[in-house]
Amino acid sequence: MNGLMACAIAAGVAAAGASLAPAAALAQPTPAAAGSLQGDPVRGQALYQACGSCHSIDDNDIGPKHRGVVGRRAGSVADYAYSPALRNSGLTWDEATLDRWLSNPSALVPGTKMFFKIGDAQKRADLIAYLKQQK
Ligand code: HEC
Numbered sequence: 001m002n003g004l005m006a007c008a009i010a011a012g013v014a015a016a017g018a019s020l021a022p023a024a025a026l027a028q029p030t031p032a033a034a035g036s037l038q039g040d041p042v043r044g045q046a047l048y049q050a051c052g053s054c055h056s057i058d059d060n061d062i063g064p065k066h067r068g069v070v071g072r073r074a075g076s077v078a079d080y081a082y083s084p085a086l087r088n089s090g091l092t093w094d095e096a097t098l099d100r101w102l103s104n105p106s107a108l109v110p111g112t113k114m115f116f117k118i119g120d121a122q123k124r125a126d127l128i129a130y131l132k133q134q135k
Helices: 002-015 023-027 041-050 095-103 121-133
Strands: none
Touching: 041 121, 095 121
């Protein structure tokens, strides 16, 4: 699953014309203290293509819409059918919680219905920088 995902992300980055990290770096989980890496929103936008099979900024799809997600309570888009686990998680999305979520959603919120991980800490930081801009 990690391998597949790394391919999907690599494809997204290649399509956007950004430079590719070595494949090994993509495949290896790199847990990092949240906030220790500077995120690049332009790279994050390219990486967001991997989220686009389930999410968009302004419309609910398989996953909830993302506009305004940084700073909002988890599970709080009114017209999206969340899992009870996420709706009742009591989390608020900020850099730290989003970093943990994207590393492994079910580790942060057991019972969630999002099963998609980003193993690379720099890519998580880039994605979060992009999401922060989608106010
Ligand atoms: C295969 C489908 C799928 C992919 C790919 C996916 N997600 Fe999700 N995501 C979901 C689902 C389903 C939920 C709702 C989870 C729940 O209710 O437990 C969700 C929820 C979320 C939430 C919580 C939002 C809220 O309103 O509380 C965030 C943040 C999120 N996803 C970010 C991302 C990002 C960033 C990516 C890309 C790196 C991504 N997701 C890729 C399916 C996906």
